[in-house]
Amino acid sequence: MLRRVQPLARSEPSHGVAASPAQGPASLPPGLPQAVLELAQDTAVSDAELVRRTLAGQHDPFSALVARYQKRAFFIAWHVVGRTEDARDVAQEAFVRLFKSLDKYDFARSFYTWFYRIVMNLAIDALRKIRSARGSSLDDVLGGLPDEREVAGDVPLQRGEESGQVWSVLDQLDAKFRAVLVLRDIHGLSCREIAPILKVTHATARWRLHRGRQMFKEHWERKHGGSEL
Amino acid sequence: MNPSSCAAVREALPWFVGGDLDKVHLDEVRDHLRDCVPCRREAAALQQGVARLARHRDVRPAAVDDDFFAAMHAGIVAQVEVAAAATGAPPAKGLGRGRLRPWLPLAAAAALLAFGFWLGHGGEPDLFVRPALHSTPTSLREPIVVPWSGPRFEMVPLGAEVEPVDGLEGGEPAGWMARSRLHDLVDEGMVLPRNR
Ligand SMILES: [Zn+2]
Numbered sequence: 280m281l282r283r284v285q286p287l288a289r290s291e292p293s294h295g296v297a298a299s300p301a302q303g304p305a306s307l308p309p310g311l312p313q314a315v316l317e318l319a320q321d322t323a324v325s326d327a328e329l330v331r332r333t334l335a336g337q338h339d340p341f342s343a344l345v346a347r348y349q350k351r352a353f354f355i356a357w358h359v360v361g362r363t364e365d366a367r368d369v370a371q372e373a374f375v376r377l378f379k380s381l382d383k384y385d386f387a388r389s390f391y392t393w394f395y396r397i398v399m400n401l402a403i404d405a406l407r408k409i410r411s412a413r414g415s416s417l418d419d420v421l422g423g424l425p426d427e428r429e430v431a432g433d434v435p436l437q438r439g440e441e442s443g444q445v446w447s448v449l450d451q452l453d454a455k456f457r458a459v460l461v462l463r464d465i466h467g468l469s470c471r472e473i474a475p476i477l478k479v480t481h482a483t484a485r486w487r488l489h490r491g492r493q494m495f496k497e498h499w500e501r502k503h504g505g506s507e508l
Numbered sequence: 509m510n511p512s513s514c515a516a517v518r519e520a521l522p523w524f525v526g527g528d529l530d531k532v533h534l535d536e537v538r539d540h541l542r543d544c545v546p547c548r549r550e551a552a553a554l555q556q557g558v559a560r561l562a563r564h565r566d567v568r569p570a571a572v573d574d575d576f577f578a579a580m581h582a583g584i585v586a587q588v589e590v591a592a593a594a595t596g597a598p599p600a601k602g603l604g605r606g607r608l609r610p611w612l613p614l615a616a617a618a619a620l621l622a623f624g625f626w627l628g629h630g631g632e633p634d635l636f637v638r639p640a641l642h643s644t645p646t647s648l649r650e651p652i653v654v655p656w657s658g659p660r661f662e663m664v665p666l667g668a669e670v671e672p673v674d675g676l677e678g679g680e681p682a683g684w685m686a687r688s689r690l691h692d693l694v695d696e697g698m699v700l701p702r703n704r
Contacts, residue, residue: 310581363571379591445564488523
């Protein structure tokens with residue numbers, strides 16, 4: 280008989296730098312000064328090294344950090360808050376806060392989990408403010424999904440429809456479950472990477488993922504019908 | 509089918525469908541699903557949710573293009589330069605400005621400093637006093653020991669090709685391989701394919 284399954288401390292597939300339109304190739308913005316572009320593209324220069332150089336007052340390293348991470352920051356924020364303008368504001372504020380707290384960076388820890396934590400904290404705050412501002416009635420919630428109508432036109436119609444449905448289900452979820460689904464199932468981070476970003480234990484991150492997937496399925500079936508299987 | 513066995517499998521399914529289960533439990537769940545239709549249906553429904561979220565990563569908002577990100581980069585650099593200038597920190601001169609006009613941050617910084625000076629003469633608390641952010645930290649004066657310096661994978665520039673990687677702790681399929689596990693089940697006849 281199958282034993283009761285406990286959250287596991289291992290077995291995370293990890294593809295935190297997975298390529299996608301949100302974070303993949305050709306993602307540096309155009310118009311960068313040549314020195315910044317070269318720095319951002321130089322795989323020999325780690326993020327931590329860019330932090331060191333910024334703290335030492337050298338030229339361009341922070342700009343290179345922005346170039347490396349701005350799309351990832353924007354898309355994580357977008358998938359949490361659901362609105363382009365708010366996601367851009369979150370990403371911009373995250374970089375300003377990052378800059379102001381660079382001297383607190385622990386070089387023994389990974390840079391990106393530290394930075395994503397700043398992004399995610401701001402995004403969750405923004406989501407809660409948006410929800411609070413528009414009230415809690417279902418009509419208000421469903422009427423407040425601008426990006427459902429903003430989705431780019433090159434997405435096939437069926438995908439566009441599904442995208443709107445995904446937004447509406449995500450919007451039903453509590454921010455802490457939405458956050459873990461965004462990081463794990465949309466952005467492909469492992470629970471081991473997610474835990475420090477959300478400042479929770481690994482077991483808590485796994486439990487939220489468990490509940491988040493269950494709730495996503497239940498809300499989907501409630502809103503859009505059950506599986507045809 | 510043993511009901512308690514079903515209950516244990518149901519508890520494992522949200523991890524199973526996302527590839528978040530270890531090999532031992534994975535095999536046990538697969539064995540159970542081979543014989544249990546209700547649990548197979550539940551697994552398929554959960555797996556569809558994970559797949560929908562994975563596809564959602566390819567959706568882009570309208571009007572978010574290279575120009576959007578170029579403007580965003582310039583805006584961030586400008587904000588940071590103003591923040592740095594307000595604290596008198598040295599990196600203000602070192603930030604790449606993208607397409608930003610070079611005099612703009614300096615003018616903004618001058619205006620902020622003038623405002624701060626005016627506040628100081630008015631006897632009010634200086635709203636702009638902040639700790640010096642960019643003096644060299646103590647930790648940088650000595651050789652830095654980095655026992656574990658960052659992600660388990662080197663973060664690569666956004667423009668570089670990214671090789672698929674396996675799970676760090678070994679033994680588990682990663683990424684789309686794990687997510688497509690139910691496709692294997694379909695191939696094996698354990699899960700009925702969705703009719704379109
Ligand atoms: Zn069963």
